[in-house]
Amino acid sequence: EDKVVQSPLSLVVHEGDTVTLNCSYEVTNFRSLLWYKQEKKAPTFLFMLTSSGIEKKSGRLSSILDKKELFSILNITATQTGDSAVYLCAVDDYKLSFGAGTTVTVRA
Amino acid sequence: SQTIHQWPATLVQPVGSPLSLECTVEGTSNPNLYWYRQAAGRGLQLLFYSVGIGQISSEVPQNLSASRPQDRQFILSSKKLLLSDSGFYLCAWTSGRAKINTGELFFGEGSRLTVL
Numbered sequence: 543e544d545k546v547v548q549s550p551l552s553l554v555v556h557e558g559d560t561v562t563l564n565c566s567y568e569v570t571n572f573r574s575l576l577w578y579k580q581e582k583k584a585p586t587f588l589f590m591l592t593s594s595g596i597e598k599k600s601g602r603l604s605s606i607l608d609k610k611e612l613f614s615i616l617n618i619t620a621t622q623t624g625d626s627a628v629y630l631c632a633v634d635d636y637k638l639s640f641g642a643g644t645t646v647t648v649r650a
Numbered sequence: 651s652q653t654i655h656q657w658p659a660t661l662v663q664p665v666g667s668p669l670s671l672e673c674t675v676e677g678t679s680n681p682n683l684y685w686y687r688q689a690a691g692r693g694l695q696l697l698f699y700s701v702g703i704g705q706i707s708s709e710v711p712q713n714l715s716a717s718r719p720q721d722r723q724f725i726l727s728s729k730k731l732l733l734s735d736s737g738f739y740l741c742a743w744t745s746g747r748a749k750i751n752t753g754e755l756f757f758g759e760g761s762r763l764t765v766l
Binding site: 546548576578583584585586587590630632637638639640641642643 | 684686692693694695696699709740754755756757758759760
């Protein structure tokens, strides 16, 4: 069964647009939720969220967790072509379970 | 600093042939090690993880096996490949201070396997 569901599966935007990616989860022993960016090969770490309502921010990227409604969002503002990638959400319930990812394409 | 090496980067193998993918970690001791497979549209599927030498946990029944002959070496193997084994395989590690998977995963560059 799917424990981590990401939406949308893919989207295409233009440079300067804002993107919001969703990740919902259903696990028994939630410990943390992580976001990764995968461009060509190895995923690279973006954020780890453990507490509800506390926004994590890194440049134009930000993320927040809602442990009551069991979801997280990842926002990318003022998108650039370098933001084109697959964004992966993972939930740590003593093992990391990944969602299918959202493919973001930013057109110049 | 810690680094993770994974090889080969790509390989094409006939059905029924054996497989060996190798992963080594440098700059840390007693890491937790993982093998993931990534299929299109399916995200990352955990195949095996190891918290120590000779300790392997399998997440899904399959045609593959894993071994950890040394502290920082993790090997993914198959005796006879199937078409369905094709995919992108990623090795990863986390700090071994916790005996259970926690926190940030550090990934290798991946191995793309095509079984014909």
